[in-house]
Amino acid sequence: MxxxxxxxxxxxxxxxxxxxxxxxxxxxxxxxxxxxxxxxxxxxxxxxxxxxxxxxxxxxxxxxxxxxxxxxxxxxxxxxxxxxxxxxxxxxxxxxxxxxxxxxxxxxxxxxxxxxxxxxxxxxxxxxxxxxxxxxxxxxxxxxxxxxxxxxxxxxxxxxxFAPVAWSAHVGAAEVAAMPPQMRGFTARPAIPDDALALAHLEAILATRRRAAGDLRFAPAPRIDVVLLGTVAARVAEEASSPSADHATVVVTDRAGVVRGAASVHVQTLEPPFLPVRRGLVGRFAFDPAGSVPALVGPLLALGARIAVERGAARVEFLDLTGPGTDLHDAVLGAGARPWSRVVTRPA
Ligand SMILES: CC(C)(COP(=O)(O)OP(=O)(O)OC[C@H]1O[C@@H](n2cnc3c(N)ncnc32)[C@H](O)[C@@H]1OP(=O)(O)O)[C@@H](O)C(=O)NCCC(=O)NCCS
Missing domain, CATH: 3.40.630.30 (Gcn5-related N-acetyltransferase (GNAT))
Structure with a gap:
């Protein structure tokens, strides 16, 4: 300078x-x-x-x-x-x-x-x-x-x-959408309002994990109270009532139907000067700490990509990943995605 x-x-x-x-x-x-x-x-x-x-x-x-x-x-x-x-x-x-x-x-x-x-x-x-x-x-x-x-x-x-705090990977959406949304006893499905408590816990786990990894774009985990649960339930109910909306929350459950993980899906059309391409974004992956990330992530990727395809996206990006060599990163690459970008941050 x-x-x-x-x-x-x-x-x-x-x-x-x-x-x-x-x-x-x-x-x-x-x-x-x-x-x-x-x-x-x-x-x-x-x-x-x-x-x-x-x-x-x-x-x-x-x-x-x-x-x-x-x-x-x-x-x-x-x-x-x-x-x-x-x-x-x-x-x-x-x-x-x-x-x-x-x-x-x-x-x-x-x-x-x-x-x-x-x-x-x-x-x-x-x-x-x-x-x-x-x-x-x-x-x-x-x-x-x-x-x-x-x-x-x-x-x-x-x-x-600036230092890297999060990674992303991308793939043709149809490729991952063809994977089964049920694997090794775990099944992905769209979230419903009754999942609000599980989602609030998973979002708190995600915030704590991201901040511990230096990703201060995530706010500290909020206190879980009736107001928060009402907000989460209302958000999920709104998504469920408009199945073609550009936002969706997906969860993965175990054989007993207990929610063990979640992710969010967002589909958007790029604005000029980009050509108006539709892209799918699947991120905010959160898992029950007692669960196995490689087993839980597959169904979430498959359902997230399927929703992206249904909403017109040819390509899907998996966001907020932990670094190369971690379970989440490896599982996403194992599903066929390729490294795409990283987010770097600096305190202001
Ligand atoms: C990235 C970019 C903005 C850097 O701008 P710049 O004016 O050349 O950078 P500066 O001269 O301010 O460099 C700052 C420091 O980074 C280093 N640096 C800059 N470009 C570098 C490169 N390609 N590789 C290694 N070091 C580099 C400089 O040597 C300098 O180091 P120092 O201050 O310790 O001596 C410019 O290369 C660019 O416009 N690239 C294409 C667009 C782009 O990539 N934008 C970012 C999108 S995320």
Whole structure:
């Protein structure tokens, strides 16, 4: 950063009106890179990028020189005054008191190929962190970025203080959906409101396990009381009443019908400049500590993938996995999935 600041008078600042075209071309460079690493395809349609440029200018106008607009942060790095890089942040704050959690999801970080290794990437992340700290008045927050496995940026993130806390793997959804949802006496099924107590316990186990692994995107386990059980039961009832909805909770039960594990399924359509592809996300895997993860995970993967296929997704990603060499990671790769990305975090 020092080298960049001294030699080129670069800085990080909010975008200004009139820079939409330059920023949209940075996005284009990023999506092309993503595609080359096996990411979802971006559009080649110039009209989409022209529309994006207009939207960026409208946002810059509304931003009026501020980094934060609603929960969205946007910064550009400039050499002289020309944008040579950009980063976005999305803020989230949930819970209160002991369950309070603040995250800043780092997205679309790119430094133009012609301006790399001059400190702009580090400068953008540091400026983002400063804006987050000032927004939350110094209260703890975690910055998180998802990095695809083939992306050479892993070393960059390590150099600037981010560490991996969660992994993901992906596969053609139909491939895993063809696996039986019943294996070795364990059966997966959609959750029902009567599962609320089991789900609340499993979510608490998941939060404790993720936080122990350094994943502070998960809030501390909440107290299990009637209010929490009512919330969980209502969420599951709503999912069950609209079987084509994009969210579902699935559980795995033993021979006696006791719930031993759970996962959540989410299907979404990618937004421009991506092509409008449907993707399935299966995550928040939680297991009874007395159960065997390899035995419990198979039926959850199969049912999660089947729901994703039914909702139109060709590909499914399995999220929030523990690191390579652990039971959960191995079981997911054993079902045919390939490593896809990792989430790296840094306290802000
Ligand atoms: C990743 C990226 C943003 C880095 O930007 P940059 O401006 O080149 O990075 P910086 O110059 O600030 O580098 C900061 C540190 O990381 C190191 N670094 C940067 N890129 C690196 C790489 N590819 N491999 C190893 N180290 C790297 C630098 O040497 C520097 O280390 P130091 O401060 O200890 O000397 C840029 O390479 C890029 O835009 N890549 C394509 C898009 C992308 O991958 N975005 C991230 C999506 S998750």
């Amino acid at each position: 020092a080298a960049l600041t001294r030699s080129t008078r670069a800085g990080a600042r909010p975008p200004v009106v009139g820079e939409g075209i330059a920023i949209a071309s940075l996005w284009r460079e990023l999506w092309d890179a993503h595609e080359s690493w096996g990411g979802y395809p971006g559009t080649r349609d110039p009209a989409v990028y022209a529309q994006l440029a207009r939207r960026l200018d409208d946002e810059a106008r509304a931003r009026a020189g501020r980094v934060i607009l609603g929960g969205h942060l946007h910064l550009v790095a400039s050499l002289g005054y020309e944008p040579c890089g950009q980063v976005e942040g999305w803020l989230e704050q949930t819970g209160a008191g002991v369950g309070e959690l603040r995250t800043c999801e780092v997205r679309s970080l790119i430094v133009a190929a012609t301006a790399r290794r001059l400190g702009a990437g580090r400068l953008l992340l540091d400026a983002l962190q400063e804006a987050v700290r000032s927004h939350f008045r110094g209260a703890p927050c975690v910055m998180a970025a998802e990095v695809l496995e083939p992306n050479p940026a892993h070393d960059f993130y390590a150099r600037v203080g």
